[in-house]
Amino acid sequence: MADHEDPKTGKKNKGTSKEVCGYPLSIFFIVVNEFCERFSYYGMRAVLVLYFKYFLRWDDDLATSIYHTFVALCYLTPILGAIVADSWLGKFKTIIYLSIVYAIGQVAMAVSAIHDITDTDRDGTPNNMTFHVVLSMVGLFLIALGTGGIKPCVAAFGGDQFGDHQERQRRTFFSVFYLCINGGSLLSTIITPILRAQNCGIYSKQKCYSLAFGVPAALMVVALVVFIVGSGMYYKAKPEGNIMGDVCKCIGFAISNRYKHRSKQYPSREHWMDWAEDKYDKLLIAQIKMVLKVLFLYIPLPMFWTLFDQKGSRWTLQATTMDGNFGAIVIQPDQMQTVNPILILTLVPIMDSVIYPLIKKCGLNFTPLKRMTVGMFLAALAFVCAAVVQIEIDKTLPVFPSNFQSQLKLLNMGNHPVTAGLPGYGQVTLQAAQASEEYFTFEEDQISISVSGPEMKRNISLIKGQRQTLLIPLTISDEWQLTADLTTKPEEGNNAIRFVNGMNKPVNVSTSEVVFGQIEKFHYSNYSQIRNGRATFFLQSGQLSCAFSRDFGFGSSYTFFIPSTLSLGSNCQESITGAEDIKPNSVHMALQVPQYFFITAGEVMFSVTGLEFSYSQAPSNMKAVLQAGWLLTVAIGNFIVLIVAEVAKLPKQWTEYVLFASLLLCVCIIFSIMAYFYTYIDPTEIEAKFRRNVGDDDDDKNDKQRKLEMEMMKRDLDRSDDEHYKGKQTKM
Numbered sequence: 001m002a003d004h005e006d007p008k009t010g011k012k013n014k015g016t017s018k019e020v021c022g023y024p025l026s027i028f029f030i031v032v033n034e035f036c037e038r039f040s041y042y043g044m045r046a047v048l049v050l051y052f053k054y055f056l057r058w059d060d061d062l063a064t065s066i067y068h069t070f071v072a073l074c075y076l077t078p079i080l081g082a083i084v085a086d087s088w089l090g091k092f093k094t095i096i097y098l099s100i101v102y103a104i105g106q107v108a109m110a111v112s113a114i115h116d117i118t119d120t121d122r123d124g125t126p127n128n129m130t131f132h133v134v135l136s137m138v139g140l141f142l143i144a145l146g147t148g149g150i151k152p153c154v155a156a157f158g159g160d161q162f163g164d165h166q167e168r169q170r171r172t173f174f175s176v177f178y179l180c181i182n183g184g185s186l187l188s189t190i191i192t193p194i195l196r197a198q199n200c201g202i203y204s205k206q207k208c209y210s211l212a213f214g215v216p217a218a219l220m221v222v223a224l225v226v227f228i229v230g231s232g233m234y235y236k237a238k239p240e241g242n243i244m245g246d247v248c249k250c251i252g253f254a255i256s257n258r259y260k261h262r263s264k265q266y267p268s269r270e271h272w273m274d275w276a277e278d279k280y281d282k283l284l285i286a287q288i289k290m291v292l293k294v295l296f297l298y299i300p301l302p303m304f305w306t307l308f309d310q311k312g313s314r315w316t317l318q319a320t321t322m323d324g325n326f327g328a329i330v331i332q333p334d335q336m337q338t339v340n341p342i343l344i345l346t347l348v349p350i351m352d353s354v355i356y357p358l359i360k361k362c363g364l365n366f367t368p369l370k371r372m373t374v375g376m377f378l379a380a381l382a383f384v385c386a387a388v389v390q391i392e393i394d395k396t397l398p399v400f401p402s403n404f405q406s407q408l409k410l411l412n413m414g415n416h417p418v419t420a421g422l423p424g425y426g427q428v429t430l431q432a433a434q435a436s437e438e439y440f441t442f443e444e445d446q447i448s449i450s451v452s453g454p455e456m457k458r459n460i461s462l463i464k465g466q467r468q469t470l471l472i473p474l475t476i477s478d479e480w481q482l483t484a485d486l487t488t489k490p491e492e493g494n495n496a497i498r499f500v501n502g503m504n505k506p507v508n509v510s511t512s513e514v515v516f517g518q519i520e521k522f523h524y525s526n527y528s529q530i531r532n533g534r535a536t537f538f539l540q541s542g543q544l545s546c547a548f549s550r551d552f553g554f555g556s557s558y559t560f561f562i563p564s565t566l567s568l569g570s571n572c573q574e575s576i577t578g579a580e581d582i583k584p585n586s587v588h589m590a591l592q593v594p595q596y597f598f599i600t601a602g603e604v605m606f607s608v609t610g611l612e613f614s615y616s617q618a619p620s621n622m623k624a625v626l627q628a629g630w631l632l633t634v635a636i637g638n639f640i641v642l643i644v645a646e647v648a649k650l651p652k653q654w655t656e657y658v659l660f661a662s663l664l665l666c667v668c669i670i671f672s673i674m675a676y677f678y679t680y681i682d683p684t685e686i687e688a689k690f691r692r693n694v695g696d697d698d699d700d701k702n703d704k705q706r707k708l709e710m711e712m713m714k715r716d717l718d719r720s721d722d723e724h725y726k727g728k729q730t731k732m
């Protein structure tokens with residue numbers, strides 16, 4: 001039998017698998033598995049809301065709530081996976097079984113997105129939507145179970161591959177592991193939206209959601225195969241029975257025993273868990289103490305994730321009010337999120353090979369908990385940057401009417417100039433086919449407007465909180481019309497465009513992507529969303545057919561006026577005038593880069609370190625459980641976003657950013673105090689000593705000596721100021 005194999009089980013011993021440059025070869029399969037799995041997860045997530053909205057035809061509210069429920073579930077299921085792994089199947093088998101569940105879920109999603117399956121009338125839309133909804137919900141449930149379930153196991157299983165002499169390599173592994181997460185997610189969030197945009201189908205061509213889900217499904221199968229291929233090389237720690245059951249029972253016994261002995265006549269014990277000593281093994285009690293110490297330290301951590309997860313929501317919304325034109329490329333608001341994984345891919349190597357060594361050279365002991373504290377501080381700083389950017393944006397946003405005001409714009413549909421008398425604003429002159437530049441604000445319910453050239457006078461009823469445009473007709477006999485204008489910026493950085501037809505006959509307007517439909521004479525169309533860039537509009541009315549083009553930025557709104565003078569042979573490019581109802585975004589998206597930089601630098605210090613810290617401080621039989629505890633802080637963080645945003649209801653977005661920054665700063669201070677009192681431990685060493693002292697009946701040490709050693713170890717776990725273990729234990 002080879003010396004790297006356990007003589008009893010024939011299985012590999014820890015840290016003895018084949019090595020390449022000091023690293024166990026087995027971790028190669030683990031990091032490739034993680035890369036493919038994250039590709040699969042983030043790729044599917046990137047198109048999920050669009051699938052809900054455009055394939056299942058759900059409204060925005062339902063789509064976003066199901067999406068967030070799914071994401072929250074993905075961070076709750078790790079507990080389940082960890083318990084199964086640590087207590088029953090072991091990490092290896094848990095990863096294999098749950099990966100199969102995960103891959104089935106992804107395949108179910110891909111199948112649910114094939115519209116042809118139920119498209120009996122072959123019109124391109126499914127005829128049995130229930131089938132697609134049920135299949136996709138089952139798919140998402142399996143994915144949440146799979147991705148969440150394996151997450152704590154894969155990280156801990158990777159850590160398991162290193163021997164005690166490979167602490168430095170294990171730290172590097174967690175950094176590379178993080179790089180793979182972000183490499184996979186970056187690639188997939190670029191690729192799957194492209195796949196979705198393709199047209200596919202048997203009977204009719206539709207947006208290809210099946211391909212956008214199918215490729216992540218294939219990557220999950222690849223992840224599973226790669227993991228299985230590495231099978232012979234892994235160190236597989238054996239689960240030690242129902243450890244979570246034992247932990248719960250032991251804690252329960254300690255509490256009830258303490259309660260039974262609450263009277264002063266009983267001497268107090270150093271730690272409340274010591275009340276379990278009457279019934280439970282000292283090793284188990286020591287292990288529970290280790291876990292509880294770390295879990296206690298985790299209490300403030302969800303606040304970091306509360307801020308971190310707003311990248312995908314609030315910050316993306318902020319980007320929709322910004323200008324994404326970078327010259328050579330145009331960045332869409334949701335694409336700004338890719339800055340995070342891109343920065344991770346650059347910052348992790350820089351931190352590991354330059355910053356941390358430099359700090360060490362300066363003689364500073366930049367311990368994991370110090371790094372996490374700095375990470376929190378950087379995240380708070382990111383939100384201060386977000387607040388400053390928001391203040392700049394707010395300065396450029398249009399002033400919409402309050403609930404006590406109404407706003408009115410005038411559009412002269414005639415061929416001659418008119419002068420309109422407006423209460424409080426005097427005389428306003430408008431050329432032919434011209435609109436007033438600004439909206440006029442009124443507090444009255446009704447105003448009287450007199451127009452000269454031709455002479456007209458009308459009483460106009462205004463609606464509080466609304467913006468309207470008054471279409472001043474060509475002749476006295478024509479109808480006066482009021483349009484309902486936008487009182488918010490168009491969504492997702494798009495431009496809201498509509499047309500007013502000043503001609504005496506209907507006109508059809510369209511672009512290559514958008515149909516405005518037929519607009520009756522002297523009427524106006526609904527708003528349609530046009531993306532940034534150049535758009536060409538085609539006009540068609542009887543024999544008349546022409547086109548004109550305009551360039552659009554982000555978040556503007558225009559009313560284009562088709563004049564009565566437009567006729568066969570007219571030059572539409574010159575004849576059609578546009579009134580700018582909402583100015584395009586003018587604050588550049590590049591201003592978001594500092595906030596992305598700080599949150600990502602914070603993530604590297606907080607999350608990469610936290611991942612490794614959770615592994616290194618966990619007892620051997622609860623590695624996955626503590627990883628799951630770490631992931632639970634992410635889930636709680638997500639819930640806090642919903643609660644704080646709902647409860648705080650701040651009128652200005654920048655104040656909400658400042659609130660979140662202040663909350664994290666407070667939490668950061670609390671955490672630094674807690675961290676100061678934390679003593680790093682070496683679980684392997686503690687466990688070994690307990691085993692030696694407790695389990696070895698043939699030990700020739702006398703009882704007194706043994707008792708003394710045990711007491712010392714107990715004190716090491718209970719007290720923070722002891723630096724007993726080979727100087728390995730250091731404070732914060």
Ligand SMILES: CC(C)C[C@H](NC(=O)[C@@H](N)CC(C)C)C(=O)O
Pocket residue numbers: 042181182185186340341344603607634
């Ligand atoms: C614990 C997770 C929240 C960490 C990790 N996420 C990241 O690394 C992000 N930088 C990815 C980005 C695409 C949002 C994960 O395991 O997904």
